[in-house]
Each structure stands twice: as C-alpha cells, then as structure tokens.
Amino acid sequence: MxxxxxxxxxxxxxxxxxxxxxxxxxxxxxxxxxxxxxWELPAKVYARPLELYVGADLRPEDLAYELEVLGYRKVTLTRKPGQVARNRGRFEIYTRGFTFPGEREPARRVIVDIGPTKVQAITESGRGVDLMRLDPAQIGGIYPTHGEDRVLVRLDNVPETLLQGLLAVEDQRFYQHWGFSITGIARAAYSNLVSGRVVAGGSTITQQLVKNYYLTPERTIVRKLNEVLMAVLLELHYDKDQILESYVNEIYLGQEGPRAIHGFALAARHYFDTPLEQLGLHQQALLVGMIKGPSLYNPRRNPERARERRNVVLDVMVEQNVISAEHAMVAKAMPLDLNKAPKIRDTFPAYLELVRRQLRLEYREEQLTQEGLKILTAFDPIIQRQLERSTGAVMDKLDSAGGLESASVVTRLDSGEVAALVGGRRFSYAGFNRALDARRPAGSLLKPAVYLTALEQADTYSLASVLDDTALTVPSRQGDPWQPRNFDRTEHGDVLLYQALANSYNLATARLGMDLGIDNVADMLRRLGIEHAVPRVPALSLGAGEYSPLDMAVLYQTIAAGGFRSPLRSIRDVVDAHGEPEKRYELLYDRQVSLQAVYLLQYALLEVMQNGTGRSSRALLPEWMTVAGKTGTTNEGRDSWFAGFSGDLMAVTWLGRDDNGVTGLTGSSGALQVWSHFMARASKRPLNYNMPSGIEVSVIDSSNGYRTGVGCPNARSVPFIAGSEPRGKTQCAPKKGGIRDWFESLFGG
Missing domain, CATH: 1.20.5 (Single alpha-helices involved in coiled-coils or other helix-helix interfaces)
Structure with a gap:
C-alpha cells in the first residue's frame, strides 16, 4: 500500500x-x-488615381466606368463619400479621399462636367477646382500562402451597435468570464450528448480567437482542453479590449476565390463596398450572423438564408436591449443591400504578376505578405478595359475556336510606365503569362535595330542609301547555308534604306546586317534594352532568338522615347502600413542612341504605316492620328507581331499558338489588327514628330536617292543628319506645285 x-x-x-x-x-x-x-497584413496593390482637371481627355462613359470600378454607388443626391449622381455628362461625386505619399486628397463633393471627349468644368461649392484625384482602385494583393486578407480597424472605429450585437450573439458574458464559460461548455456538452456527436462547442470569443490563431478546426477533447487553457492564458496577458479588437480583425467571414476575407472592416468593403463605420444596422446584423457559418449564410449564394439569419440576430439584439424593437423592424424591412460593383480585385493577374516580379527584386516575401504595404502602380483600368475589348473583338473574328493566343503590353510614352497588360485571351486567368514568359522569335520586329545601327554611321548611311535586295547565301559551319528570302519571294534590286525597312525586305536587311557586323547589331539590341543574350548569327538581323512581348516593349519604348532608355515601371510608390512613404520609383533614363539617328528611324517607321507593311491600319485609325510602328512575322507564319506608338501610348502585340503551330497570319493581318483597334479607341494624341538640331530636310528622287527639285518626278522630302545628304543630283529643275507627301503634312506643308 x-x-x-x-x-x-x-x-x-x-x-x-x-x-x-x-x-x-x-x-x-x-x-x-x-x-x-x-498585425500580419498582405500588401495591397492599387491602380493609378484618375486625375481630373479642365481639358483632361476623358469621355463620360470612361468616368462612369472608373467610378463603377471604384464601387461608387449611384444615387439621386450624394449624401456621403462613395456616392455618385449622374445626369448625362454631369457627375456629382462625393469622393472618399485617399492618403497619397506626402499628401492627403480630402473627401469632397464635386460637380464634374464632361463633353464628348474632354472635361469641361470641375466645381466644389460653386468654386472652380484646378486639379483633383479620385481614390485609386485596389486591384489586388500579395497574399501569404494561406490567402488571408484583412483591413485593420481600431476598436474605437467599430460601430457600437455592431460590437454590442456581436457580444449579444456570440458571448454575452465576455467582460465577466476568464476566457471560458462553464455554462457555455455545459450547454454544448448536453447538446453533443443528446445528438450523439459533436454539434456545438460552447466557445467564448476568446476561445474562438485562440482556435483561429493557434489551433486546427478539428473537434476533439484534447484540442478543446488546449483551447480552454490557452484562452485563460491569453486573458492573463491581455485586456478584454485588446482581445475583442483582435477578434474583430481576425474573424473569418467568407472567401473570394483564393482570397480569404478576415475581419469586419474588409467584410464591409467586400459585401457592401462601404467603410465599416458607415454600415447600416441591417448590414451590421448580417455580418454578425455570418460568423456562425460564412459559407452557409453567404448573402450572395444564399440570400434568403442570410436574410433569415440576419433577422435572428436583430431579434437577439432586441432581447439584450442593444436596439429597440422599432429599429429592428426597420432593419428587417431593408434589402440585403449588397455591393453590385464589378469585381475587379485580383481580376488582372497578368499585370499583378508583373508587379510581384518587380517587387521581389527588392522586398522579401514576408515583407510583402505581412507588413501591410500599399503598392501604388501605374495600372490604368480604362486603358486595360479597352485593351481587353480590342483583343477580344479582333481575336473572335480571327479565330473563334480559341486556339490562337494573344499578349499585349501598353506603356505611356512620356514615362515608360506600363499602363495595361494582357497575358492571354482569358484575361482573368492566373495561368501562363504570355506577355512576360512567351519567348518567341521576333521576326521583323528586330529590323529597326539593324537600321538604327546603320543610321548612327552618318558618314556611310542615310535614309536614302541604296541597299541591295537580291539573293544571298551565307555558309554555315553547323549545317546547311543560310539563304533568306523575301516574304513575296521576289528580289527588288536596288532600294533605298527607308524603303527596305518600310516594306520589310529581308534580303536587303540581311545584307545590311552582314555589312554592319552581327556583333554591332547585337550591341544595339543591348543598348535598346534587350538584356539577355541573343544569338550572334546572321539570322539575328531577321529576328532570330527568343523574345517576350515585354522585351519588345522595352526596345520600342526606347525608340519611341528618342533613344532614352528607361526600365519599364509598373510601380510608382510603396507606402508602409502607417502611411509613410517607403520607396518612390523615380523616372530614370539615360541616352543610349543618337537622337538624330533615332529621329531618322522614326521617319522610316512612319513610312511603314503610311506606305509600307502597316498601311492597312490607315483604314482603322482616325485621320488625325499619326503613328509609327513595325510589323513582324516569323517563319511559316507561326508568330504575328506588331509594335508601334502614337503621341501618348506605345503598344506591342503578339499573336501565336502555345504549341508553336502555324497561324496563317502575318504581322499586318494579325497583331496589327488588335493594335489598331486598340489605339483608335485609347490613344488621345498623334505622334509629335519634332525635328532635333542637326537635322536638315532635302528633296530626293525616291527611285534612286538622288537630290532633286521640288515638283520633280518621285520627289519627296526626307530628313538627313546634316552633311549626310546625297551628293548625286538629278537633272530635274524645281517646278511649281511643291510636294504633298505625309512628311510635309506633319509640318503643315
């Protein structure tokens, strides 16, 4: 014993x-x-804020779409932030306000008057407004692997009726117990005993918080004991308000794809697109009721069940003297009042992937998923919508079966910011991003690098230099000799340099590339922004190698910017969780190519669109829109490319098949159609062809490149770097009548 x-x-x-x-x-x-x-918060990614000022290029339907994306509610009279009243071209907007780096845009009620294409007036309380910005739309987030998302809120900012309703339904003795409730556990044990299985838990708010933070959802005695013990410990270390505030920010209230909705503040935005402090009683009761089963009482999937649960919560709030019976009756009569704005968050996966890749060059993954950063980007919802519409409209005509794929990148000409991006025909599909990862031969899209290499050598080459467009054979040590051919299978003999590029003659380009030296062509590609290795073979001049649409966007952005190279930016600013600026992505650029040489190249790219392989776009673009660009087609029509720019936008489009199959399309019959459809509707300014110093214009005979007289046969005006004009002259004397070509029209001639 x-x-x-x-x-x-x-x-x-x-x-x-x-x-x-x-x-x-x-x-x-x-x-x-x-x-x-x-304080574990994912980074939030925002679009650019829409700037409004008198004279801004904006159509009424575009402003209406922007406000719809932002979730502004349509009303007859605006009374609080987030509302808009519209009468045709007049918008009464009660803005929400937003904290930008170093500046606060206040919430304000303004009247915006818009004509067919421009903002005509902005007033606030009868006074004119010079400039204002709408709050930027949140387009996504960078979530941890578990996908949790939340918006933190302090307890002082939570409506008192919501807090009291929460306690009335979930834990009436919250401020009296030590983390667990004996009566609650006994009641749950009785229910489980009667049913023969675990149907109730009897958990307090503290226990629920412990379970969400630390434990698995399994229902076992061991887990329950851990839950009770940890709840007591939690109450020993933290006061009740801290625990309640944590619960308000932690509670799970639904799912949006891979994104988990946590906390009342985010749920208020998600379901009602309304700040938590502005929720009505009927909306507060609905959120409280959803705690019991976020999927079961999801108001979008199960509206009637959600309504019944909401009304039960309102009855409990009356019983516990939180609200009066009259208030409950009014709240029960209210509709669910759900947010009907289009879902845009996380619906631009291709652009968000570009943002993530650029962020990960400078931030650790845990910083992006836990520190609550705000990522302010250059993404433009209006331009993105038009890019998607144009892609869909043209692709449906070209290939209704859906085997053909497309990718596009759009940048702003003045800043190099990526404004829009399409990674495939399924715009919301977060799969293979062809804009970033589809690497294909670029065909004739690389030819401008060859011609720019030549034009930098002003003592040897000019736009009027005569090139030989006849067959050639280049021996190869690895196998068969290289024998390029023109697309039309025709040799064109002597052609002028600008004509060879405008008509995309392969033979003339190949010969030029060989004369210049392939290493020099490869170096030009590097200077224009192609950072990865390229094959140093004769076929490089005709597009050999592998390039993504983003690679081509970098190259053509440099050309469009007059030889100034800058990294394509998707991010403008990064702000920390306290609203303090953390990093600003300034516009950085350096000159890589002679301005005069790029100017001459732009002339040839303008000729592509006027009389060359891109001339079909003239029927699709407005008459006032001057554009420059280049088509590209790879062997057997496997890839269709186009890259070009106007006065405000540069865009690159690729069409092809994921299996690298034949498309039957050229650059002009495929990618150019998407590009033209888009630019006709999105671009606001023609290409401003400003002549730099050191350039002179001469009249030449386009049949031989000789200098000639105004009004002579084949006469046209062509720019030259001073001193590089043709030495040979025709015998034709100047005649009356002048020259009427597109180049002269740029200067009003």
Missing amino acids: KKARSLLLKLFLVSLVIGTGYVIYLDARITATFTDKM
Whole structure:
C-alpha cells in the first residue's frame, strides 16, 4: 500500500512537472506571437488615381466606368463619400479621399462636367477646382500562402451597435468570464450528448480567437482542453479590449476565390463596398450572423438564408436591449443591400504578376505578405478595359475556336510606365503569362535595330542609301547555308534604306546586317534594352532568338522615347502600413542612341504605316492620328507581331499558338489588327514628330536617292543628319506645285 502511494505521488509529481512545462510552453507561444499575428497584413496593390482637371481627355462613359470600378454607388443626391449622381455628362461625386505619399486628397463633393471627349468644368461649392484625384482602385494583393486578407480597424472605429450585437450573439458574458464559460461548455456538452456527436462547442470569443490563431478546426477533447487553457492564458496577458479588437480583425467571414476575407472592416468593403463605420444596422446584423457559418449564410449564394439569419440576430439584439424593437423592424424591412460593383480585385493577374516580379527584386516575401504595404502602380483600368475589348473583338473574328493566343503590353510614352497588360485571351486567368514568359522569335520586329545601327554611321548611311535586295547565301559551319528570302519571294534590286525597312525586305536587311557586323547589331539590341543574350548569327538581323512581348516593349519604348532608355515601371510608390512613404520609383533614363539617328528611324517607321507593311491600319485609325510602328512575322507564319506608338501610348502585340503551330497570319493581318483597334479607341494624341538640331530636310528622287527639285518626278522630302545628304543630283529643275507627301503634312506643308 505504501509503495502504491509512493508510485502515485511520483506519477503526480511527474505529471505536475510535465503539465507545468506544457503550460509554460503554451504561455510562451501566446506571448511571443499574439501581437505579431494582430498585425500580419498582405500588401495591397492599387491602380493609378484618375486625375481630373479642365481639358483632361476623358469621355463620360470612361468616368462612369472608373467610378463603377471604384464601387461608387449611384444615387439621386450624394449624401456621403462613395456616392455618385449622374445626369448625362454631369457627375456629382462625393469622393472618399485617399492618403497619397506626402499628401492627403480630402473627401469632397464635386460637380464634374464632361463633353464628348474632354472635361469641361470641375466645381466644389460653386468654386472652380484646378486639379483633383479620385481614390485609386485596389486591384489586388500579395497574399501569404494561406490567402488571408484583412483591413485593420481600431476598436474605437467599430460601430457600437455592431460590437454590442456581436457580444449579444456570440458571448454575452465576455467582460465577466476568464476566457471560458462553464455554462457555455455545459450547454454544448448536453447538446453533443443528446445528438450523439459533436454539434456545438460552447466557445467564448476568446476561445474562438485562440482556435483561429493557434489551433486546427478539428473537434476533439484534447484540442478543446488546449483551447480552454490557452484562452485563460491569453486573458492573463491581455485586456478584454485588446482581445475583442483582435477578434474583430481576425474573424473569418467568407472567401473570394483564393482570397480569404478576415475581419469586419474588409467584410464591409467586400459585401457592401462601404467603410465599416458607415454600415447600416441591417448590414451590421448580417455580418454578425455570418460568423456562425460564412459559407452557409453567404448573402450572395444564399440570400434568403442570410436574410433569415440576419433577422435572428436583430431579434437577439432586441432581447439584450442593444436596439429597440422599432429599429429592428426597420432593419428587417431593408434589402440585403449588397455591393453590385464589378469585381475587379485580383481580376488582372497578368499585370499583378508583373508587379510581384518587380517587387521581389527588392522586398522579401514576408515583407510583402505581412507588413501591410500599399503598392501604388501605374495600372490604368480604362486603358486595360479597352485593351481587353480590342483583343477580344479582333481575336473572335480571327479565330473563334480559341486556339490562337494573344499578349499585349501598353506603356505611356512620356514615362515608360506600363499602363495595361494582357497575358492571354482569358484575361482573368492566373495561368501562363504570355506577355512576360512567351519567348518567341521576333521576326521583323528586330529590323529597326539593324537600321538604327546603320543610321548612327552618318558618314556611310542615310535614309536614302541604296541597299541591295537580291539573293544571298551565307555558309554555315553547323549545317546547311543560310539563304533568306523575301516574304513575296521576289528580289527588288536596288532600294533605298527607308524603303527596305518600310516594306520589310529581308534580303536587303540581311545584307545590311552582314555589312554592319552581327556583333554591332547585337550591341544595339543591348543598348535598346534587350538584356539577355541573343544569338550572334546572321539570322539575328531577321529576328532570330527568343523574345517576350515585354522585351519588345522595352526596345520600342526606347525608340519611341528618342533613344532614352528607361526600365519599364509598373510601380510608382510603396507606402508602409502607417502611411509613410517607403520607396518612390523615380523616372530614370539615360541616352543610349543618337537622337538624330533615332529621329531618322522614326521617319522610316512612319513610312511603314503610311506606305509600307502597316498601311492597312490607315483604314482603322482616325485621320488625325499619326503613328509609327513595325510589323513582324516569323517563319511559316507561326508568330504575328506588331509594335508601334502614337503621341501618348506605345503598344506591342503578339499573336501565336502555345504549341508553336502555324497561324496563317502575318504581322499586318494579325497583331496589327488588335493594335489598331486598340489605339483608335485609347490613344488621345498623334505622334509629335519634332525635328532635333542637326537635322536638315532635302528633296530626293525616291527611285534612286538622288537630290532633286521640288515638283520633280518621285520627289519627296526626307530628313538627313546634316552633311549626310546625297551628293548625286538629278537633272530635274524645281517646278511649281511643291510636294504633298505625309512628311510635309506633319509640318503643315
């Protein structure tokens, strides 16, 4: 008997030591991580803010779409932020306001009057407004692997009726108990005993918080004991308000694809597109009711069930004297009042992937998923919508079966910012991003690099230099000799340099590339922005190698910017969780190519669109729109490319098949059609062809490149770097009548 008592004592002491150690372990786990978990926030990604000022290029339907994307509610009279009243071209907008880096845009009620294409007036309380910005739309986030998303809110900013309703339904003795409720556990145990299975948990708010933070959702006695023990420890270390505030920000309230909606503040935005502090009583009760089963009572999927649950919550709030019976009756009569704005968050996966890749060059993954950063980007919802519409409209005509794919990148000419991006025909599909990762031969899209290499050598080449467009054979050590051919299978003999590029003659380009030296062509591609290695083979001049649409966007942005190379930016600013600027992505650029040489190249690219392989776009673009660009087609029509620019936008489009199959399309019959459809509707300014110093214009005979007289046969005006004009002259004297070509028209001639 004595030995038995001794053994029991030892077992008790061992159990006490183990139990004490386990309690110490749980206590350390709570104190070490609770505060961190309260502030674990994914980065939020925002579009550019829409700037409004008198004279801004904006159509009424575009402003209406922007406000729809932002979730502004349509009303007859605006009374609070986030509302808009429209009467044709007049918009009464009560803006929400937004904190930008170093500046606060206040919430304000303004009247915006818009004509067919421009903002005509902006007033606030009868006074004119010079410039204002709408709040930027959140287009996505960078979530941790578990996908949790939340918007933090302080307890002081939570409506009192919501807090009291929450306690009335979930934990009426929250401020009296020590983390668990004996009566609640007893009631749950009885229900489970009667049903023969676990149907109730009897958890307090503290226990629910512990379960969400630290434990699995399985229903076992061991987990329940851990839950109770950790709840008590939590209450020992933190006061009730801290625990309640943490619960308000943590509670799971639904799912949006891979994104988990946590906390009342985010749920208010998600379901009602309304700040938490502005929720009506009927909306507060609906959110409280959803705690019992976010999927079961999802108001979008199960509206009637959600309405019934909301009304139950309102009845409990009356019983607990939180609200009056009259208030409950009014709230029950209200509709669910859900947000009907189009879902735009995380629906631009191709652009968001570009943002993520650029962020990960400078930020660790845990910074992006836990520190609540705000990422302010250059993404333009209006331009993106038009790019998607144009892609869809043209692709449906070209290939209704859907086997053909497309990718496009759009940049702003003045800044190099990526404004829009399409990674495939399924715009919202977060799969293979062809704009970034589809690497294909570029065909004739690389030819401008060859001609620019030549034009930098002004003592040897000019736009009027005569090139030989006849067959050639280049021996190869690895196999068969290289024998390029023109697309039309025809040799064109002597052609002028600008004509060879405008008509995309392969033979003339190949010969020019060989004369210049392939290493020099490869160096030009590097200077224009192609950072990866390119094959240093004769076929490089005709597009050999592998390039993504983003690669081509970098190259053509440099050309469009007059030889100034800058990295394509998707991010403008990064702001920390406290609203303090963390990093600003300034516009950086450096000159890589002679301005005069790029000017001459732009002339040839303008000729592509006027009389060359891109001339079909003239029927699709407005008469006033001057554009420059280049078509590209790879062997057997496997890839269709086009890259070009106007006065405000540069865009690159690729069409092809994922299996690299034949498309039957050229650059002009495929990619150019998407590009032209888009630019005709999105671009606001023609290409401003400003002549730099060191350039002179001469009249030449386009049949031979000789200088000639105004009004002579084949006469046309062509720019030259001073001193590089043709030396040979025709015998034709100037005649009356002048020259009427597109180049002269740029200067009003």
